[in-house]
Every structure is written in C-alpha cells, then in structure tokens.
Amino acid sequence: SAVNKVPEIECTSKQMQQAIVDRLHKGLGTDAEKANNKAWWNATCHAVNEVVFDKLTQTQQNHSGQDTRSVNYLSLEFLMGRLLSNNLHNLQLFKVTEEALKALGKDLYEICDEEPDMALGNGGLGRLAACFIDSLATLGYPAIGYGIHYEHGLFAQSFQDGRQIERPDTWREYGNPWEICRPESIQHVPLYGYVETVFDEDGGSHKVWHAGQKLKGVPWDVPIVGYGAKTVNILRLWESRADEAFDWDVFNAGGYVDAQAEKSKAETVSKVLYPNDETPEGKELRLVQQYFFCACSVKDILRRFKRHNTDWTKLSDKVAIQLNDTHPTIAIPELMRILVDEERLDWDFAWSICQKVFAYTNHTLLPEALEKWSVALFEKVLPRHLEIIYEINRQFMEVVEAKWPGDDSKKAKLSIIEEGDDRKVCMANLCVVTAYKVNGVAAVHSELVKTDLFPEYHELFPTKLVNVTNGVTPRRWLKACNPKLAALYDDEVGADWVVNLDKLRGVLPKAKDVALQKRFMDIKKDNKIELAKIIKDLTGVEVSADAIFDIQIKRLHEYKRQQLNMMHILALYKRLLDNPDYDMVPRVFIFGAKAAPGYHMAKQIIYALNKIADKVNNDERVKGKLKVVFLPNYRVSLAEKLFPAADISEQISTAGLEASGTGNMKFAINGALTVGTMDGANIEMAEEIGAEHMFIFGLSVAEVKELKQQGYNPFDYYYNNPELKSVLDWLDTDYFTPGHPGALSDIKRSLLEGGDEYLCLADYASYSEAHLKIDAMYRDQAVWAEKAILNSGAMGKFNSDRSIEDYASTIWNLTKHPIS
Ligand code: 26V
Numbered sequence: 001s002a003v004n005k006v007p008e009i010e011c012t013s014k015q016m017q018q019a020i021v022d023r024l025h026k027g028l029g030t031d032a033e034k035a036n037n038k039a040w041w042n043a044t045c046h047a048v049n050e051v052v053f054d055k056l057t058q059t060q061q062n063h064s065g066q067d068t069r070s071v072n073y074l075s076l077e078f079l080m081g082r083l084l085s086n087n088l089h090n091l092q093l094f095k096v097t098e099e100a101l102k103a104l105g106k107d108l109y110e111i112c113d114e115e116p117d118m119a120l121g122n123g124g125l126g127r128l129a130a131c132f133i134d135s136l137a138t139l140g141y142p143a144i145g146y147g148i149h150y151e152h153g154l155f156a157q158s159f160q161d162g163r164q165i166e167r168p169d170t171w172r173e174y175g176n177p178w179e180i181c182r183p184e185s186i187q188h189v190p191l192y193g194y195v196e197t198v199f200d201e202d203g204g205s206h207k208v209w210h211a212g213q214k215l216k217g218v219p220w221d222v223p224i225v226g227y228g229a230k231t232v233n234i235l236r237l238w239e240s241r242a243d244e245a246f247d248w249d250v251f252n253a254g255g256y257v258d259a260q261a262e263k264s265k266a267e268t269v270s271k272v273l274y275p276n277d278e279t280p281e282g283k284e285l286r287l288v289q290q291y292f293f294c295a296c297s298v299k300d301i302l303r304r305f306k307r308h309n310t311d312w313t314k315l316s317d318k319v320a321i322q323l324n325d326t327h328p329t330i331a332i333p334e335l336m337r338i339l340v341d342e343e344r345l346d347w348d349f350a351w352s353i354c355q356k357v358f359a360y361t362n363h364t365l366l367p368e369a370l371e372k373w374s375v376a377l378f379e380k381v382l383p384r385h386l387e388i389i390y391e392i393n394r395q396f397m398e399v400v401e402a403k404w405p406g407d408d409s410k411k412a413k414l415s416i417i418e419e420g421d422d423r424k425v426c427m428a429n430l431c432v433v434t435a436y437k438v439n440g441v442a443a444v445h446s447e448l449v450k451t452d453l454f455p456e457y458h459e460l461f462p463t464k465l466v467n468v469t470n471g472v473t474p475r476r477w478l479k480a481c482n483p484k485l486a487a488l489y490d491d492e493v494g495a496d497w498v499v500n501l502d503k504l505r506g507v508l509p510k511a512k513d514v515a516l517q518k519r520f521m522d523i524k525k526d527n528k529i530e531l532a533k534i535i536k537d538l539t540g541v542e543v544s545a546d547a548i549f550d551i552q553i554k555r556l557h558e559y560k561r562q563q564l565n566m567m568h569i570l571a572l573y574k575r576l577l578d579n580p581d582y583d584m585v586p587r588v589f590i591f592g593a594k595a596a597p598g599y600h601m602a603k604q605i606i607y608a609l610n611k612i613a614d615k616v617n618n619d620e621r622v623k624g625k626l627k628v629v630f631l632p633n634y635r636v637s638l639a640e641k642l643f644p645a646a647d648i649s650e651q652i653s654t655a656g657l658e659a660s661g662t663g664n665m666k667f668a669i670n671g672a673l674t675v676g677t678m679d680g681a682n683i684e685m686a687e688e689i690g691a692e693h694m695f696i697f698g699l700s701v702a703e704v705k706e707l708k709q710q711g712y713n714p715f716d717y718y719y720n721n722p723e724l725k726s727v728l729d730w731l732d733t734d735y736f737t738p739g740h741p742g743a744l745s746d747i748k749r750s751l752l753e754g755g756d757e758y759l760c761l762a763d764y765a766s767y768s769e770a771h772l773k774i775d776a777m778y779r780d781q782a783v784w785a786e787k788a789i790l791n792s793g794a795m796g797k798f799n800s801d802r803s804i805e806d807y808a809s810t811i812w813n814l815t816k817h818p819i820s
Helices: 013-027 037-066 084-090 094-103 108-112 124-139 244-252 256-270 284-308 312-318 331-342 347-357 375-381 383-403 408-414 427-434 443-453 455-460 474-480 483-493 501-510 514-539 562-578 600-617 636-645 663-669 680-689 701-710 714-720 722-730 745-751 760-778 781-793 800-812
Strands: 070-074 078-081 118-120 143-148 156-160 163-167 187-191 194-199 205-210 213-225 232-242 319-324 358-361 372-374 424-426 437-440 465-467 548-553 587-592 626-631 648-651 673-676
Touching: 013 037, 013 094, 037 084, 037 094, 037 108, 037 213, 037 232, 070 124, 070 284, 070 800, 078 124, 078 232, 078 636, 084 094, 084 108, 084 124, 084 213, 084 474, 094 108, 124 143, 124 213, 124 232, 124 319, 124 474, 124 800, 143 284, 163 600, 187 284, 194 383, 205 331, 205 383, 213 256, 213 284, 232 256, 232 284, 256 284, 284 312, 284 319, 284 331, 284 375, 312 319, 312 347, 319 347, 319 800, 331 347, 331 358, 331 383, 331 427, 347 358, 347 383, 358 427, 372 375, 375 383, 375 424, 383 408, 383 427, 383 455, 408 455, 424 427, 437 443, 437 800, 443 455, 443 465, 443 680, 474 483, 474 636, 474 663, 483 501, 483 514, 501 781, 514 626, 514 636, 514 781, 548 636, 548 760, 562 587, 562 600, 562 626, 562 722, 562 760, 587 636, 600 626, 600 745, 636 663, 648 663, 663 673, 663 680, 663 781, 673 680, 673 760, 673 781, 714 722, 714 760, 722 745, 722 760, 760 781
Parallel strands: 070 143, 070 319, 143 232, 319 358, 358 437, 437 465, 548 587, 548 648, 587 626, 648 673
Antiparallel strands: 078 118, 156 163, 187 213, 194 205, 213 232, 372 424
C-alpha cells in the first residue's frame, strides 16, 4: 500500500548518537563511560520515544479532530514481548541506530537483549492481540487496545530436578520506558453493595447501585508504532489503586492503618495475570479483574464519544467493541447499566445500541474453558449487572419461545443462566446473544463453532457466526527476528513484502534454483548455529547444527500432545539402543512450554521430558544421533530465536481441538516444514502450500468423531503395536528416574486406563511414519531446500494485516485514516 512505502524519518547516525548520549546524560544522569548495557538500552528507548511521541500526538489529534470511527479491542491479555527492536524496524531506524551504537562501541542486538519481555499474556490469544494492534497501526486504522497493567505478567519458569518452578515476573520493577501514565484520564469503578429502586415523579422508576467499594483505574499508555511510522495508536492498560475519595471516611476516622490495608487490597486487582489452565476457576478476584478493566474501558470509550456527540444513535457509528474471548463479556451489561441507569435511556433503545456495538471472538472449543460464573458470586460482586443479565435473558427466552414454541430443552441450552443446584451465568451465551458478529479463528474452527458449539444459536441467527482466520505480523516474525532471511527476500521479491506478504510468492517459481537454495540453507544453518549457542548457555547441552532441529513450542497441554512427541522420541531412542547401526539423520528435539501451575498432568509431562533429556543427552551410545532439550522460560523473546532456526515445526494437536494455532504460521514463514494434523490453521496452510509439501498425519476431525462414537479403546493400539507397548512400559521402570520407579507412570496411566482422551495412541503409528518421511527427505538437501522455500513463499495469507482487513470489512466496517 502507498501508505507505508517512503521512509518518513530522516535521521543520520550522528544525530542518533547525539540523541542517545543526550538521554544518557540528561535523562539518566550517567555517561558513556559509566553506563551499563541496561542504561544504554534505556537511553536508546528514550531517544526512540522522541520520534514516537511526536507521531503519537499527530495521530491522536488527527483521529480526534475527525471524530473517526474506531475499533476498541478489549483483551485481558496483550503478549507484547520486547518493543525496542520492533519499534526501530517499524520506524525504519534500525540500521541507523545499529550504526550509531556501533560508533559508540555498543552492539544493538546486545542492547535489545537487555529488555525484559512484556509478558502480559498466556499464549496464543494474547500474542494474537499483540499482532493485531501492530497490523491496525500499520494499516492506518483508528484503534485502541484496552487491557490490564499487570504488575506481574506470566510467571517466570525454571526447572529444579526437572520439575517446573514458578517465580513472579518482574518486567517493570525498575520502570518501563515505553509507557506513559495518564492521570488525567483516571476512572472510578464501583463494586459490591446493593441496588435501590428509586421511584421518579413521573410514575416511572430507575435503579441506583450503591457500591460497597470503589477502585480507581489509572491508565498507562503504550504507543503502538505502525510500520512506516505514519500511524501511532495506543495500547491503554489499566492499573488499580485505592479510591482515596471513597476511603476518606476511614481515613478521617483515624483509621490510617486500615486505610493502608484497603489500599493494598485495591492494588491486588491488577497485581497478577491469571495463568491459563483452560479450566477457569470461579475466583472472585478474576471476576473483579474482568469488571475493573471493562468498566474503565467502557467509560473511557464513552468519554471520547461524548467529546463530539450527544446523539446516542450515533454510538454504533463511532464505536466497535471487539471482545477477545469471553473474558471481557461483562462490558456488555456494563454498557447497558450506564445507558439505562446513568444516561436514563429506554431499555429497548439501549439494548439496540449494545447489539450494534459488540462483536465476540471465540478462541477455543474445549468445554472446560468456557467461562461460567456462579450466580451467588455475581450477586455479591455485581448485583446490578446480575439484574441486567436476568432481564436480557428473560427477553431472549421470549425469542426462543417464538422460534421453538414449548421446547424447554432448547431454552435450557440457550439460556444465559444455567439452572441447577449451583446456578451459573454462561458468559459465552451472553456474548452470542448480544454480539452482532461472532467469529472463530480458522475455517475449521469456525465451522465447528456453528455445528458443535452453538448449533441452536446458528439456527436462530444464521448470519451471525463467521470466520476470520488468524495471522501473525511479518514485522516481528520475519523482518525483526530473521534479518538474514528478510534481506534475502528484499533481494528476491523487493522490500515491500513487509507490508504485502503475498509478494513472497515471487520466490515460488525459483524454488528449484540452486543458488537460491544455497542462500536459503546457509541462512538456516547460521540461525541454527546461533540457537545452538543459546541452548548451550541455557542448558549446558551441546547440539550440532547439522542435525535436524525439530521444535515444539507452545503452552503445555494434553490436547497439544507434547506426550505424543515424547513417545516418538522414546521410540527412536529404543531403536538406537536395540540396533547401534540404526540409520537416522541426527535429530535435536527442542521443547519450550509453560504449564499452568495447577495442571498436574502438564507438569508431569515437563518432568518426564526433562528426565528423558538427561538420560539421552548423557548416553554415549546415541551420541551424535539424538539430543533432547527443554528450554526454560519459553516466552516471546526466546521464540524469536527459535522460529528462524527450525527445520521441523510440530503442530500435532488432536484434530478439532486447536482452534487455529499461530506458531505454525511463524515456523513456516521462517522456512520450517510442518509435521501436523489436519487441525486449526494447519488445514488452510496445506491449502496454500500444498499438503504434499508438509508432513500431514493422523485422524481428521470426522475420523476423530467417528472413533469416539464407536467407542475408543487405547489398549487396542497398545497390544497391537509392540514398539508403542515397549515405549509406554518403559515409563513404568526407573530407567529415567533412577531409584524412583513409577515416577512417570501416571502419564502411561492416563494414556491407557485413563482412556487417552486426546487419542495419542490412535495417531501414534501415523505420526511415527511421518517422521520416517522427514528423515528420508532431509537426506536430499536440494529437495528439502525446495520444500522450505515453497512453504515460506506460500504463507502470504497468514499475515495479520490480512486478518485485520477481514475484520475491518466483514465485522468492524472500519475505514483507514492514514496520517500523512
Ligand atoms: C482461559 C483462561 C481461563 C482462566 C484464566 C485465564 C485464562 C486465559 C485464557 C483462556 C483461554 C485461552 C484460549 C486460547 O488461548 N486460545 C488460543 O487462541 C489462539 C488465538 O486465536 C489460537 O491460535 C489457539 O489455537 C487457541 O488455543
């Protein structure tokens, strides 16, 4: 697009040197002699901010001046990672800053490594939000991300005797140069208390919520720099504080100490990110967190609207609110409450507005992950919102009755309130009833949302459920993380692939070109050598860059099947022990994953993989053939080192369970070949790349359903596959945990007596075969190189700019407002 072509900012190396040294002196009170790398990082960030803030002001003035329609992306998670390298690339100042620092005796890559990750998310859902706001700014759309300013992001992980240890993440212990506090935009949030009905003089009545507690929401803004640096949007993160005004009474009554206790209670609300274990517990603090952030955001949205508007019919012209999963659902009754109780609009009018403002994205089909809150808890924390939900539901039940007269089972299924001993509020149902569009995140997932998750809703609202396939930003996930491959693409297809990833198709006709293949494979080798150094640093294990780097990085969950990968590793190990001449291309299996602290089986799988790694890596008999490494503390910044160095990408979820996946895309863009099931976005990747250029294996969604229907018995596979049996039996011995037989037995148990919910045994043979094909193909480096190029070059569809254009046209009805 024309928007992003010309480098905007003129800046010489001399000027950049001056700016950085200036920040060292005047901003940090130090100098080039004394400064450590952290100080250099800080100074560089502040130098960059001088440009960023300028563009930020321009963008905000422009959007506000034109009263543009904007999208408000509400998400409990934004997994931003580091910002310096990305901002430099998007400002097109990376090269000049690299030169400037070099002249000052500093290495920009080392300086970038000083930055703590902004880990305000768990995994796919949070990282998607981060890619989306990058794309929104790059494309010139008015957009604002709303989230929580967690003091502690996702826990830091280490291993002790192979077991996961969690420690608090301290990303902003010493401040963060990227955020700006905006006390002028503070919001106040009521909680608890009771509802009073006030009778009006005209004979009507309205409700007044008398809060039992109030919080203060302090916004921190992080500038989001679009590529080409025309548009700089903001990510607004809310931090909770005690509301002094509210607690003044306690204070005045001489309760100074009590007031301090109240204060720290209020601050716990934004203290820590909940680790996702796909089984939301009905924790009061989590509900308060959700409401706190939604209340602040909705009020902020309305404040901006009211700057230019008095006519409420215009709200849906100016505002779209995207709910990232059900976590921000409480924004719906909150908007209703403000419109009805505070603005005193008529219910039906307010409801019609709500139905035009909210859209909802579903990110998982796992039934245990669908949020439900107990009515009793709701009544205590948000009494007025519960009343509003009841009224929404009462009216909706009339719609259901009209469609299916007398059908109580339909009503039970569709009701926002789940009846029973412990009545529950079903957040997903509230979303689907209200939202004007509901989307899944890959084609197959969106179909399953229609057929399996919400079939009755789909019948009732046949145009509501749609698909928007996920994507990832090529700025971070190719240009910044893989500079050598990026430079090759600049040469081959022109530098604007960065804003038009379809351009990569230009390399497809040349996939057999020997010179191109050599450059491509040399780059991969360089990246593997770099990763090998990191592996040595982090684990002490030496790996050879001549081996196949086979990588599985994602949250640890049974449906993602790290245990299937593990079974195959054990089989290879066994083959090598049984037959020292067993012919295989050397392989390094690399894992990175955090387990939710309360998820026992996930933690066992980490433990098992670490124990197996210990044994394998120290076994002289398999030296040079097999290595296994589990990298501690997998996070965005580590991912940036892993994707560029991968030969094989493991995408092996049970078909039907991985909504999309986005790591799969990052691997392929960087030239890894996928071994994967027909699940999530793998299916669409196969359409783009050609399934023959991937290693597809395992049961399809339909076959999974059929097998489960006819009654799946893992023992059938266990007894019929001697290798599989011996691998599982190995887990019962103390071979990997000397002196502790049975330490790994519960993994075996869950795969056999436990019923193997995720069909690892059913897919094992097919998976093992796929790996034989990988081994055979890798021996022909020309064929491998060709396939790698065909994979990378065909990934145009999976950039988040395309996803955002899909949202903008099919859901948000948004227009670009490029800043000139
Ligand atoms: C659930 C919970 C429950 C309790 C507390 C915190 C928490 C946080 C997140 C979740 C649900 C996470 C769902 C999720 O991450 N889905 C992933 O979304 C990706 C982006 O669409 C997609 O690529 C992955 O396939 C999907 O698993």
